[in-house]
Amino acid sequence: MTYAEKLITALAANGTLPDSDFYELIRMRKSLGEEERELLGREARRKADSVYGKDVYLRGLIEFTNVCKNNCLYCGLRRDNREIRRYRLTKEEILDCTDRGYALNFRTFVLQGGEDPHFTDDLVCEIVSEIKERHPDCAVTLSIGEKSRESYRRFFEAGAERYLLRHETANEEHYGKLHPAELSMRHRMQCLYDLKEIGYQVGAGFMVGSPGQTDDCYMDDFHFLRELQPHMIGIGPFIPHHDTPFRDCPKGTLEDTLFFLALLRLVFPEALLPATTALGTIHPLGREMGIKNGANVVMPNLSPASVRGDYLLYDGKICTGDEAAECRRCMEMRMERIGYHVTVGRGDHAGFVRHGTSDF
Numbered sequence: 001m002t003y004a005e006k007l008i009t010a011l012a013a014n015g016t017l018p019d020s021d022f023y024e025l026i027r028m029r030k031s032l033g034e035e036e037r038e039l040l041g042r043e044a045r046r047k048a049d050s051v052y053g054k055d056v057y058l059r060g061l062i063e064f065t066n067v068c069k070n071n072c073l074y075c076g077l078r079r080d081n082r083e084i085r086r087y088r089l090t091k092e093e094i095l096d097c098t099d100r101g102y103a104l105n106f107r108t109f110v111l112q113g114g115e116d117p118h119f120t121d122d123l124v125c126e127i128v129s130e131i132k133e134r135h136p137d138c139a140v141t142l143s144i145g146e147k148s149r150e151s152y153r154r155f156f157e158a159g160a161e162r163y164l165l166r167h168e169t170a171n172e173e174h175y176g177k178l179h180p181a182e183l184s185m186r187h188r189m190q191c192l193y194d195l196k197e198i199g200y201q202v203g204a205g206f207m208v209g210s211p212g213q214t215d216d217c218y219m220d221d222f223h224f225l226r227e228l229q230p231h232m233i234g235i236g237p238f239i240p241h242h243d244t245p246f247r248d249c250p251k252g253t254l255e256d257t258l259f260f261l262a263l264l265r266l267v268f269p270e271a272l273l274p275a276t277t278a279l280g281t282i283h284p285l286g287r288e289m290g291i292k293n294g295a296n297v298v299m300p301n302l303s304p305a306s307v308r309g310d311y312l313l314y315d316g317k318i319c320t321g322d323e324a325a326e327c328r329r330c331m332e333m334r335m336e337r338i339g340y341h342v343t344v345g346r347g348d349h350a351g352f353v354r355h356g357t358s359d360f
C-alpha cells in the first residue's frame with residue numbers, strides 16, 4: 001500500500017487526519033496514480049451511499065437577474081462588464097418558473113442572482129412569501145450575496161429556509177486577489193455565521209484552481225468549513241470569462257475538482273455536495289463523475305431559455321438552450337445510467353453536528 005493509499009484509507013475510516021497528513025494528501029494530489037484516485041473516489045462514494053443510498057437530490061435553479069453591483073475579478077456578471085446583455089425577471093416571471101418547476105416535480109427552488117439593488121428586501125420577501133403560499137410543501141433557497149443580518153432575518157421570516165453563499169476562499173491574501181478592495185473576506189464569513197445563527201440551512205464553498213490559489217489556501221478552506229459546519233458545500237472548477245481580468249488564466253482541472261469533492265465527502269459525510277454545472281462544462285460527463293466521487297445534488301435550470309445565455313459567470317456554460325422539462329429529463333436519465341436516481345425529497349435531514357479538533 002502506498003503512502004497516499006494509507007492516508008486515504010485512514011481518512012475514510014476515521015473522517016479525520018492530523019493536519020500535517022491532510023496537507024500532505026493535498027500536496028501530492030497532482031502525482032496520484034490511477035489506482036490511488038480510484039480508491040479515493042470509491043471510498044467517497046461508499047461514504048455517500050452509507051448516508052444517502054442511491055438518491056441524488058434535485059434542486060430547481062432560477063437565475064432571476066444578472067445585474068450585479070460588485071466587480072469581482074473572476075465573474076462574468078461583474079459591474080464593469082459592458083458587453084453583457086443585462087436582464088431581470090419580474091416577480092410574475094419568477095413565480096411562473098416555480099409553477100412550471102412544481103409541475104415537473106421539483107420541491108426545492110434556488111433563486112440565484114447577482115447583488116442587484118432593484119431586488120429590495122421588500123420585493124425579495126414578497127417573492128418568497130408568494131412561492132411558499134403557492135407551494136407550501138417546497139423549500140426556498142436564496143443565493144443573492146452579502147446582505148445585512150436584518151435582511152437575512154426578514155427573508156427567513158418570509159419563508160426562505162436555505163441560503164447559498166460560497167465563501168470562494170478562506171485565505172485573506174487570496175481573497176484580495178479575487179475581489180475588489182471594497183469587499184472583505186471577514187464580512188463574507190460573518191454573513192455565513194449570521195445566516196446559520198438565524199436558522200438557515202447554509203451552503204458555502206470554494207473555487208478549485210482559481211488564480212493565485214495554493215495548497216495553503218485549500219487548507220484554510222477546510223479549516224473554515226470545519227468551523228462553520230455548513231449543510232451544503234458547493235465547489236467547482238474556476239473557468240475564465242473572456243470579459244474579465246482573468247480571461248487568460250488557466251481553468252481549474254477536472255482531476256483536482258473530483259479530488260476535493262471526494263475529500264469533502266470523507267470529512268463531511270452528511271453534507272449536500274452538488275455536482276455543478278461548471279463540472280459538466282469542463283467535461284461532458286463531469287457531473288456523473290462528480291456523483292461517483294461523492295456528490296449527491298444536481299441543479300437543473302428552470303430559468304426561461306430566453307435569458308439563460310445571459311447568465312454567464314464563465315465561458316462555455318452548458319445547458320443554456322434547454323427548456324426546463326428537457327433539463328429535468330436529461331438529468332434523470334444521466335443519473336439512471338450510472339446507477340442512481342433523482343429524488344424530489346427536500347433533504348431536510350442533511351447536515352451534521354461534528355465538532356472537535358482542527359485536525360482532519
